[in-house]
Amino acid sequence: MPSTPRARARAQTMDDILRIGREHLATDGAAALSLRAVARDLGVVSSAVYRYVRSRDELLTLLVVDGYNALGDAVDAALAQAPTDDPQQRLRVLGRAVREWALAEPSWYGLLFGTPVPGYDAPADRTVTPGVRVIAALQQIYGQAYRAGLLAEPAQSIELSSALAVSFGRVRDSFELDVPDWLISRGVTVWSALFGAVSFDVFNMYGPDTFADRAEVFELQLDNLVSLLGFRR
Structure with a gap:
């Protein structure tokens, strides 16, 4: 203070x-x-x-940083109430927390994940650390699931180009992950699919009358993300 x-x-x-x-x-x-x-x-x-x-850009940066931290705080608070030994449930809790925050703060969410502001580039040295808080929490969840043997491996190994293998290696180093390439690949898909589902809801991309209950649709999407990550039945 x-x-x-x-x-x-x-x-x-x-x-x-x-x-x-x-x-x-x-x-x-x-x-x-x-x-x-x-x-x-x-x-x-x-x-x-x-x-x-x-400047205006400085104000935008402050709002971006505050927004990422507000979202990260909401996810952390939700995960603090979730069972620590159930990564599948923690994945669902994380997803719901992202959606709830986004629906409560649609304009703030739009600044973070919507259309880029013309002429504004968020400074990486100030925005990356708060910006990856939710991604780091997601990676902790699938790392926990992998260590516990809860994920089914793919029937065939994946092959990466040398350049992408380097990128995956940087992800491991940055987040101190000890997981194989196939799980990083699935994790990227779950990450993009989660925020895609939330964005469709927040920005009304489904149309107003397509689904009677969007919350129920989102629960089905979480089911699909759980399957996509490879949780064993």
Whole structure:
């Protein structure tokens, strides 16, 4: 916690700037985010905001980092309540937590996983670590399942190009994984399929009347992800 009144006031102003920034994401979209508009809603001149946030891109980066951490916190909180010795159930809990957060924060989710903002490139040195929190949790789950012998191996071994083998090796090193290539391949598919399913729901890509119960559809999709990862029946 900030230790002086001035530090506390600065922290409160930053919180207000980010809160207003999130509100503008919801009403105007990320591409239209404007520090002048944030300053207006904050009740100060625009030059005052620049003392806290240097540019629109800086504000976007702060919102991206906060968004990844908010999603990661939601997933961590859900997994903390899940059985520690049941990776299949933990996979389902993780998936539900991602969907619940995304539906509660659609504009924030859209900033992270929707259409890229024209002219904005998220700085990797600030966004990668929070951005992989959920992926790291997912990898821990399938690593646990592999060590426990819960996953069926493919009937045929997979063959990788030398370049992709290097990429898979970097994944192992980055996340301290001790799993074979076939499981990394399945894990990538589960990762992309999970966020694809959530995005279809959040962005209403199914159409309004296609499915009577999207929550039930998502549970079926989780069943498919469990099968795809190779959990034995």
